[in-house]
Amino acid sequence: MDKLKHPQKNNFDHLPDDIVLLIFNKLWEAKWLCRCSMVSKRFSSLVPHINNVSVKPARYISTRSKQKEVTSSIFEYLVGLKDLMYVHIEEYFFCEVDWKCSWKPLLKWKFNFNTNVRSFTFLMVSCLLRVELPLAQYEEQDGEEDEEEEEDGEEIQNDINIRQYEERYRVNMAFRCFYDACTKLNIVLDRIGKHQMLRSITISDIKNQEKIVVSGYQIAELRNLERAKLSMPKVDRGLFKCCHVPSLHLPKSKCMMVRPTLVYIRCVNPSCDNEGDDVIDDDMLAGSFEDDEGGVYNEAVKEILAKHKNKMSTTRITKEVDEVAAAAQNQ
Amino acid sequence: MASSIENNNEKLTLKSSDGEEFLVEKHVALQSTLLQNMLDSDCSSADVIPLPKIDARTLALVLGYCKKHADASSSKQGELNSFDSEFLKDMDMGALFNLVLAANFMEIKGLLDIAAQKIADTIKDKPHQEVREIFHVENDYTPEEEAAVREENRWAFEGFP
Numbered sequence: 001m002d003k004l005k006h007p008q009k010n011n012f013d014h015l016p017d018d019i020v021l022l023i024f025n026k027l028w029e030a031k032w033l034c035r036c037s038m039v040s041k042r043f044s045s046l047v048p049h050i051n052n053v054s055v056k057p058a059r060y061i062s063t064r065s066k067q068k069e070v071t072s073s074i075f076e077y078l079v080g081l082k083d084l085m086y087v088h089i090e091e092y093f094f095c096e097v098d099w100k101c102s103w104k105p106l107l108k109w110k111f112n113f114n115t116n117v118r119s120f121t122f123l124m125v126s127c128l129l130r131v132e133l134p135l136a137q138y139e140e141q142d143g144e145e146d147e148e149e150e151e152d153g154e155e156i157q158n159d160i161n162i163r164q165y166e167e168r169y170r171v172n173m174a175f176r177c178f179y180d181a182c183t184k185l186n187i188v189l190d191r192i193g194k195h196q197m198l199r200s201i202t203i204s205d206i207k208n209q210e211k212i213v214v215s216g217y218q219i220a221e222l223r224n225l226e227r228a229k230l231s232m233p234k235v236d237r238g239l240f241k242c243c244h245v246p247s248l249h250l251p252k253s254k255c256m257m258v259r260p261t262l263v264y265i266r267c268v269n270p271s272c273d274n275e276g277d278d279v280i281d282d283d284m285l286a287g288s289f290e291d292d293e294g295g296v297y298n299e300a301v302k303e304i305l306a307k308h309k310n311k312m313s314t315t316r317i318t319k320e321v322d323e324v325a326a327a328a329q330n331q
Numbered sequence: 332m333a334s335s336i337e338n339n340n341e342k343l344t345l346k347s348s349d350g351e352e353f354l355v356e357k358h359v360a361l362q363s364t365l366l367q368n369m370l371d372s373d374c375s376s377a378d379v380i381p382l383p384k385i386d387a388r389t390l391a392l393v394l395g396y397c398k399k400h401a402d403a404s405s406s407k408q409g410e411l412n413s414f415d416s417e418f419l420k421d422m423d424m425g426a427l428f429n430l431v432l433a434a435n436f437m438e439i440k441g442l443l444d445i446a447a448q449k450i451a452d453t454i455k456d457k458p459h460q461e462v463r464e465i466f467h468v469e470n471d472y473t474p475e476e477e478a479a480v481r482e483e484n485r486w487a488f489e490g491f492p
Binding site (some may be wrong): 008009010011012014015016019022023024026027029030031032034035036037038039040041042043044069070073074077 | 424425428431432435443447448450451452454455458459462463466467468469470471472477480481483484485486487488
């Protein structure tokens with residue numbers, strides 16, 4: 001009879017609840033927490049008190065309706081975790097089928113949250129070449145390239161057309177990412193924004209290239225806002241800046257970026273008269289990717305600001321631009 | 332000269348639950364917030380400090396960890412990280428849990444963190460039945476209750492590998 005019971009001592013019996021919670025807090029992923037609840041009644045009673053959780057996108061789900069069902073179950077689960085402090089939601093921001101090209105371009109974007117300025121930085125690159133040669137040699141080569149281009153008029157025209165299409169496509173994509181991110185943040189805030197312990201919400205893609213971080217006092221501010229006021233597409237004033245550069249040398253990262261596009265979107269709070277100025281925007285832009293690993297993108301933004309500021313266009317967000325973006329979103 | 336070295340390397344004696352005594356250099360002992368507070372509050376270092384909750388085998392491990400971390404300079408973070416992962420590798424669950432308790436009692440945050448992480452990593456990627464076996468946790472659910480909890484958390488078993 002004794003053998004049927006566990007002959008060895010339960011390892012967890014000696015651990016006080018706070019230590020078990022410390023261990024559970026290192027599990028992070030919601031599915032492991034869920035499965036943990038299955039182990040025993042004590043586990044199941046402790047799991048609802050965890051502080052950290054991350055949610056990865058559900059894979060291996062065939063139908064869209066099933067996927068929605070799972071997603072809503074996950075959020076239902078998060079609603080029950082009242083002591084949550086740090087939430088990290090990983091998502092596919094674009095399904096593979098959304099890409100018109102067979103390869104995934106290098107892309108990074110980030111949401112900067114603040115009480116009255118909310119901005120969005122988007123950087124997309126055709127390709128990234130690792131270079132070991134001194135910078136001067138590349139600049140020379142660059143010059144030669146320009147001369148060649150001047151020789152063949154027809155090819156230039158083709159090239160310009162393709163580039164213009166690509167540039168438009170990228171701007172649309174930036175807006176689409178922007179709206180996509182806003183929508184996701186709204187959903188998350190709607191469900192768990194009221195959790196009193198909440199300190200930080202991060203929404204990113206699975207590779208952490210694309211990120212929204214909302215933390216500290218920002219959450220407190222957001223909690224006081226009505227959800228409807230948050231929805232970005234309704235913001236009637238704002239501006240976006242856009243810059244296409246043929247190539248960008250990044251000496252610190254020893255890289256060359258081919259055809260980077262930088263898009264910066266800033267919403268102007270309708271209740272605030274001060275629209276901010278260029279200097280603030282530059283500061284915001286320069287700091288966009290600062291706290292991330294992979295200094296390539298960070299360096300690229302700074303290089304563009306330093307050397308290609310003249311190529312940057314600034315547009316007030318008007319209805320038309322909004323519609324363009326909406327169209328991109330609905331494609 | 333000799334006396335100044337002695338002063339810098341002041342030692343104290345720790346006594347495990349099973350009566351074994353360990354002579355520890357002060358800077359090593361300072362890795363533990365508990366011992367640090369004791370020393371700050373002027374407990375004479377000549378006294379033997381009893382640690383009634385920690386057995387000799389665990390205490391030896393704890394002190395090994397403290398010594399490594401006290402001696403290494405901050406520039407050797409990489410070396411410390413590989414020491415940490417090597418330190419817990421192949422450790423049996425009983426020893427690991429004792430280590431967690433000791434680190435918690437002696438307030439050694441770094442050790443508590445890596446040991447808790449190790450346990451968390453063991454729980455990950457395993458079905459709950461296996462988790463029960465590894466940690467000797469008794470299943471106190473009735474079959475009906477278990478089915479109900481499973482139903483509640485159904486999503487965690489479906490869309491995820």
